[in-house]
Amino acid sequence: MSYQVLARKWRPKQFDELVGQEHVVKALTHALDSGRVHHAYLFTGTRGVGKTTIARIFAKSLNCEKGMSAHPCGECAICKAVDAGRFVDLIEIDAASNTGVDDVREVIENAQYAPAQGRYKVYLVDEVHMLSKSAFNALLKTLEEPPEHVKFLLATTDPQKLPVTVLSRCLKFGLKRLLPEQIAGQMRMILGKESVGFDDGAIDALARGADGSLRDGLSLLDQAIAHGGGTLHVGDVRAMLGTIADNDVGVLLQALAEGNGKALLDEADRIAGLSPDFAVVLEQLATALHRIQLRQLVPGYAGDEAEREVLGALAGKLAPEDVQVWYQFALNGRRDLPLAPDVRSGFEMTLLRMLAFRGGADGEARQAAPAQREGAPTPRTTSIASAPSAQHVGVTHAGGVADAPEKPAKPAAAAPRIQGIADWEMWIRAAGLGGPVGLLAQHAVPKSFEGEVLTLALKPEHVIFSSDAVCRQLQDQLGAAIGRPLRVRIVHEAVAETPATRAAKARSEEQAAAERALAEDPFIQDMQRQFGAQIIPESIRPTGRQA
Structure with a gap:
């Protein structure tokens, strides 16, 4: 038998096996046990949090041969057919590839016929927001008053795109993103049953990399098992994910706290030798700064043991204002990486920007700066001297x-x-x-x-x-x-x-370059010669700019 990926092999088959969606399970369980089952349900949430899985378990609960219950037997022919994806009265429709009104018209026509095996004919429409406007309009009447033997289960990752007329006809359940701890717990359970060895650090790194999606986490877990030859080691997982150790993040922040530019770039050079994903490294840096700020400003916040070891001392060294500014720089640096000449220089420039904006850096950091050499020309600047205590802040x-x-402020x-x-x-x-x-x-x-x-x-x-x-x-x-x-x-x-005129000039130059490139394109020129086509300048947008 061919290998079955972990996400499919360990897909929950009962409500009790679901992770992190207790609020949805509670409502559906009460509805099934009391017999108050609505005719249309909408499940929303990011990818891989259990929307389709909950819908399938719900369909199984409605049609189990031993009676409608929140705890289907899992042994009867219908339960096994649902688990295997062969139950004829569970009709799964991918709205991303069946978007038109003709596809919906077929659903409406078939809905009038009684179910072949079960109590209910269940229509599971995945990514329902992809249906066209005319398809939604065609579905409205049936969705509002379906035959008694029909239930609609709709799933979407983008509920904002659904018409209000559809939302008003459904019971809506928003599924939560899973916490890293929940994903890590599920991974440990699966690896124990699969008899795969692992380091706790490797599991924690994979759980963070899953970004709230259990399916994504299990896909990463499959990849990590293959990468590590059947065993999960934290070093292998970090190399696979492009992340670095928490201690490495701590070294970067320590160099920033001390204003040591040489140590900062030396550590950045060592990290570059690990071939990480620099966007992920900046994300780790932002996460560390967030936790440092929590330790500084939230009484009683402790964090985990590893966090206390790496970040505890830094929380006492850094000014809360610096942490805020650096956090913003980390976010902006991650966003701007694609614009840098290369990602490494973009990463280093983000670190140097943090160093340049370090509070109290006017003296010590600038004395050590390589640019301040004897005989070097001094640029005409207006510098900020260490100011006396502010007596008031006014406009x-x-x-x-x-x-x-305002009230007197402390020395800045x-x-x-x-x-x-x-x-x-x-x-x-x-x-x-x-x-x-x-x-x-x-x-x-x-x-x-x-x-x-x-x-x-x-x-x-x-x-x-x-x-x-x-x-x-x-x-x-x-x-x-x-x-x-x-x-x-x-x-x-x-x-x-001004910044506004500079931005306008840059946009104008981009637009002119885009129009020029289009006018010089051989294909466009050929279309103009053969068909008399004309270019409408207002319709041209430079690459990366939305209309």
């Missing part, structure tokens, strides 16, 4: 009066330098500015940063963007991002270039 418009001061760490519009754009990204605040930041440029006062220039026609409330919100978000209080001052004057 000042040129020629106006500052808002009421030195802030990073800002050297022009490129650095200003980096500040905007680091602070995650959006909405009205982002609009103000995108149309302003920094003039100076002296002490605690950041002076921004804004064109007079954009004065509408700079209300007092928006300015206060801007300075609060920027202050949180750089780890020190500041006061924003707005002056209205002509501005040559």
Whole structure:
């Protein structure tokens, strides 16, 4: 007999065997035991959490020869036929490949006939959101008032795409993403019954890599067993997943905490020798920073033993503000990796950005920076000196009066330098500015940063963007991002270039390049010659930009 993958071999056959979906199992069990079974159910959730499995168990419970029950016998001909996928009255439809109204019309016509073997004819429609609008409309009446012997079980990973008219006709159950601990427990049970040896660290790594999906986890488990020759070792699993050890993450964070650029790049070089997936490494870094912040700000948070060993000391060394900024950099760095010249340089640049924005780094880190060599030209910059204690944080418009001061703040760490519009754009990204605040930041440029006062220039026609409330919100978000209080001052004057104009120029250049590339394409030119085709510039979008 051919090998059966673990996800299929160990698919639950009873409600009691399901993992992590107790809320759904409880409701369906009560419905079956009381006989109050609705005619249409909708199961939603991410891939591999049990939507189709629950639907099959439910169909088996409805049709078991020993009576309708939440605990089907599993021994009768109908139960065995459902388990084997051969039960004639369980009609499974893949809506991704049967999307049209003709496919639904066939369902409607066949629904009127009585079931051949069981009590109920059960229609299981997977990925139901893929049906066309006309198919949904054709199904509505039957879905609302089906024959008494028909039950509909719908499953989808994207319920937002379902029409409200369908949602209103179904009982909806949202399936949860599984916790890593739940997935790890199921893996240990399966490996014990399969007589496969394993390291606990390997199972934990696979459970985290499953990302809440038990099916994905078991697929990774199959791959890991093959990779390790029948035994799971943590080193083999990490190599397979492209991850690194928690201790390696700790070494990176330790170098960042100490402001040691050489140690940081040495460790990055050693990690690169392991050929990891740098996006996954940045994800691990973000996870570690999240746990450090929990230890810092949540009383009583302990974490597991390995976490306490690696991250416990770092929680006491790092400023909470630095942890927040670095976490944002890790997320942005992961997103921007495809844009870097190569993924390793993108990873290293993310680490160096964290180092550059380390609170209190003005003295020690910059003295050790390779760029500060004797005789090297000094760029014209406005640097941020270590400021005295902030007496108040207010918003000042040129020629106006500052808002009421807030309560005195504690002495702040030195802030990073800002050297022009490129650095200003980096500040905007680091602070995650959006909405009205982002609009103000995108149309302003920094003039100076002296002490605690950041002076921004804004064109007079954009004065509408700079209300007092928006300015206060801007300075609060920027202050949180750089780890020190500041006061924003707005002056209205002509501005040559802003982040908004730079972005518009970049979009215009991308659009021109896309139109030029299309016009020069030999196939397009041939279509124009033969058929008189015309290019509509408004319909062209550069690669990666949505319409």
